[in-house]
Amino acid sequence: AQKVTQAQTEISVVEKEDVTLDCVYETRDTTYYLFWYKQPPSGELVFLIRRNSFDEQNEISGRYSWNFQKSTSSFNFTITASQVVDSAVYFCALSILTGGGNKLTFGTGTQLKVEL
């Protein structure tokens, strides 16, 4: 069975601090994708980044960066120089193929609060 664990329920930082959101996943599949979604106070989930199981190269995109380590089944997400607009719930999700197509398993989310 697939599982995604986001152990951090809530994180509070002061603006301009860097913050890392942790994600640990479990799957027996060798081919999968990992995603991060953002849910701002407005409620709608917004896609942020994705990474496939064969590419462990870490990347940076603007203020976002991610660290994918297969050896520890982790897919951590870092926001550099956080801003108040980053305040949201962040979800990590695992995508695998099943008989009915791809299945997305979400973690329970991490509430990020960025204060002035």
Add this chain to the structure above:
Amino acid sequence: NAGVTQTPKFRVLKTGQSMTLLCAQDMNHEYMYWYRQDPGMGLRLIHYSVGEGTTAKGEVPDGYNVSRLKKQNFLLGLESAAPSQTSVYFCASSPSLGLWDEQYFGPGTRLTVT
């Protein structure tokens, strides 16, 4: 492009009442999904559809029915609402069933069953 829209945004039902949530997408996506979001539990898949006229059960399908009569619409029905169905419901769509495809989400419907 409106993307994915949901109707209504809020609803209060009494136990035993029925209702239908409407999801519409204008991106010509084949695949559509209904999730529920509960505190501390993330999003859980209720039902999904791989194309017009087809539906399938997800992780938590009991108490819900769905229909996909038109490609752009995916309806979620509650025949006899229960307090356990109080939740925020999200519809999503994706262009394919590929592992790599992100899902596009609607704004959600907050349902309270008293």
